[in-house]
Amino acid sequence: MSEPWEFTATEGLKAISGGTLSCEGWVASCFERIELRDDTVLAWKYLDRKGALAAARNIDKAGSGGLAGGLPFGVKDIIDTADMPTAYGSSIHHGHLPGRDAGCVAITRAAGGVLLGKTVSTEFGHRFPGETRNPNNPDHTPGGSSSGSAAAVGDFMVPCSYGTQTTGSVIRPAAYCGAIGYKPTYGDINTNGVMPNTPSIDTIGAITRSVEDLALVRSILLEEAIQELKPPPLSDLNIGFYRSPFWNDADKKMQELITNCVECFASAGATVTDVELPNVSRNFEELHATVSGYEFSRTLSWERFNCSDKLSAPLRDGRMREGLETSYERYRECWRRLERQRIETDEFFEGLDVLVTPSATGEAPKGLMTTGNAIFNSTWTALGTPAITLPLFVGPLGLPMGLQLVAGRFKDRKLFDIAQAVMLAHDKGKLLC
Amino acid sequence: MSEPWEFTATEGLKAISGGTLSCEGWVASCFERIELRDDTVLAWKYLDRKGALAAARNIDKAGSGGLAGGLPFGVKDIIDTADMPTAYGSSIHHGHLPGRDAGCVAITRAAGGVLLGKTVSTEFGHRFPGETRNPNNPDHTPGGSSSGSAAAVGDFMVPCSYGTQTTGSVIRPAAYCGAIGYKPTYGDINTNGVMPNTPSIDTIGAITRSVEDLALVRSILLEEAIQELKPPPLSDLNIGFYRSPFWNDADKKMQELITNCVECFASAGATVTDVELPNVSRNFEELHATVSGYEFSRTLSWERFNCSDKLSAPLRDGRMREGLETSYERYRECWRRLERQRIETDEFFEGLDVLVTPSATGEAPKGLMTTGNAIFNSTWTALGTPAITLPLFVGPLGLPMGLQLVAGRFKDRKLFDIAQAVMLAHDKGKLLC
Secondary structure (H helix, E strand, O other): OOOHHHOOHHHHHHHHHOOOOOHHHHHHHHHHHHHHHHHHHOOEEEEOHHHHHHHHHHHHHHOOOOOOOOOEEEEEOOEOOOOOOOOOOOHHHOOOOOOOOOHHHHHHHHOOOEEEEEEOOOHHHOOOOOOOOEOOEOOEOOOOOOHHHHHHHHOOOOOOEEEEEOOOOOHHHHHHOOOEEEEOOOOOOOOOOEOOOOOOOOEEEEEEOOHHHHHHHHHHHHOOOOOOOOOOOHHHOEEEEOOOOOHHHOOHHHHHHHHHHHHHHHHOOOEEEEOOOOOOOOOHHHHHHHHHHHHHHHHOHHHHHHOHHHOOHHHHHHHHHHHHHOOHHHHHHHHHHHHHHHHHHHHHHOOOOEEEEEOOOOOOOEEOOOOOOOOOOHHHHHHOOOEEEEEEEEOOOOOEEEEEEEOOOOOHHHHHHHHHHHHHHHHOOOOOO | OOOHHHOOHHHHHHHHHOOOOOHHHHHHHHHHHHHHHHHHHOOEEEEOHHHHHHHHHHHHHHOOOOOOOOOEEEEEOOEOOOOOOOOOOOHHHOOOOOOOOOHHHHHHHHOOOEEEEEEOOOHHHOOOOOOOOEOOEOOEOOOOOOHHHHHHHHOOOOOOEEEEEOOOOOHHHHHHOOOEEEEOOOOOOOOOOEOOOOOOOOEEEEEEOOHHHHHHHHHHHHOOOOOOOOOOOHHHOEEEEOOOOOHHHOOHHHHHHHHHHHHHHHHOOOEEEEOOOOOOOOOHHHHHHHHHHHHHHHHOHHHHHHOHHHOOHHHHHHHHHHHHHOOHHHHHHHHHHHHHHHHHHHHHHHHOOEEEEEOOOOOOOEEOOOOOOOOOOHHHHHHOOOEEEEEEEEOOOOOEEEEEEEOOOOOHHHHHHHHHHHHHHHHOOOOOO
């Protein structure tokens, strides 16, 4: 019999409503897993065992009635919480108590979610890593910036966590940790109470271990009724294979796995076309970096002027300095290109159900000093499209690798359906990956 | 001789650099004015006389070297401050200490600005009024939501203040209080550390008593060198007269004053054309309300779930309820229309230097229970264009009334130049208003 910590969100909630699991039992089991594993993985910045168990008992007693009735979850430590410290991945804000929950936390708790604690973030959601290790091999990075959120879910410490993505901060760590990651359409999930990085691009995302769970989390966060997944037959799909201008940055193994997978889609009857995105060349990366640098350096104004010695050198002398060296005119030129390109990309996706592309350049790199390369993610974050990573592959070092699915903006539900179809085909061995 | 509290920002900074005024003297003089007037006006939620005088003395000693070296300023109490409480206009957050300054505060302080205190906001920047009164007649509203910021500047308690606008929250109160108000292009001023209302629309704005000061404040906030104003001859201008679909909501007196002013522009040689905005009918107001309601109800999720009894009934049962009753699909339909319409409006403004329209429907209404009608403002806030109100008129009750100037997005500097040309013409009696 499975331990409760093994449950996906959907499985656990079904067990609770079926009377075979209590919320307290689920939460306690997650903490057992955390106790067993977190000395190695270091996914959590702060844990509130006592508070979480008390909340769980209350839900067991009263019943929450909400979509998330009893669901244990974790949130990245750049997301504010009323009752737990939020340090934004920086020593500057050590012990800071924000006084209110971010919207995504308040809504999930109101729906019956039980917050276990705060997961490790890189410094202000940028690159400088926290202490988290890859659960599959602690000598490797978990990715970032939602490092702890990805590691905790990938390692079965919690079924669901929230992160944020400004470059590749949900999709990449989820892929590295063997979890499912989801970056919604820009603007779908209100970011109030989240420390901003690049407000024009920042997106709250979710990490789970099933596609059904993503759909559940979206319903929770949008306060809508659960919508049943309707996975289409692969043969109905019009799939774009997008190598991207960054294809040669991907490992040979990644190239091979993705290409093979795309061939499987075609064998299953899908229409597969090689596609290029209008106006996205290697320079597009610079567009993202320019907008992000300009905004990020302003977002951290208080820290810049009052405690810049406590910012990491890579942040202070890298992205922040670049941002301060960018003129308003140059920033706006890039920002306006993005604004138009988002709309053009909607049109591009009208003829396409989904686009497939790598989730990252390969397996999680060895070492903890970098969180890996986000080159396969920043395009979608900047364009505001929804993206999902599915843990379909295993690399030469035995570490997980992801296939990234991307849809047009506002088509997140359709993307779930397709992701579910792909997972089902994968589970049946139909994608010989 | 003028008292220092009478100085505009630019005048005071010139006096400091000329050696005829100390920063401490300026700040102390502002506090004298506050002591004299604020029992009546109630513009300030919190004042830090001791801290401000200490900061001023430090600047006098060290010299700040910054653009704002010695400038007293105030900020709306939905803008976070590290050393002063920030209550967001709600009893829920009474005494809250955010732990860091919002970007606009940190940048202004780093440039040598001296924060005197926090100005009264309506509840969370929505409609439910605070205690502030109109300095021209305390039986009348100062407007909102940046009520205290407008009243404090209009009443000479401080030369410059920051507010925010989601509907008409900077332009309207500035007009009612006889000050100059400026809502920048959406996205120009980073909103980190400001309690969000409607993130897709929220804009930080400034209130001053001269157009030169607006240009100064923009330079401070963008961390750019001061750019000299270059007021063009009125005869060079291509002016659009925009009555708007809401013309009949304006008082007869407002209609008469604006029409007369437009005739003066034409007499001065300007090309004046009656214009209509593409795709803006009376329904446009609903577009704004739909986007705003949906986002606002999510922004205040923590308050909604944890202390909704402490929200005002108009907020809870009005905008918030409407927002919760709006479907995701309807919200996104309106949001997408706005996204496209912002770009279309850029094109509309290509043939036009500036558009003139009322700043509000008339004088500040009597009574303190409403903050007046924002119908002449919400279009520009939603479309993201910059707008300025100039206190050109006096109404039948002896209260100030404003002319609103609007330019295309990203043309804020050009708008300053034109606003300065209009003020100069007005001061010379060339606009027989």
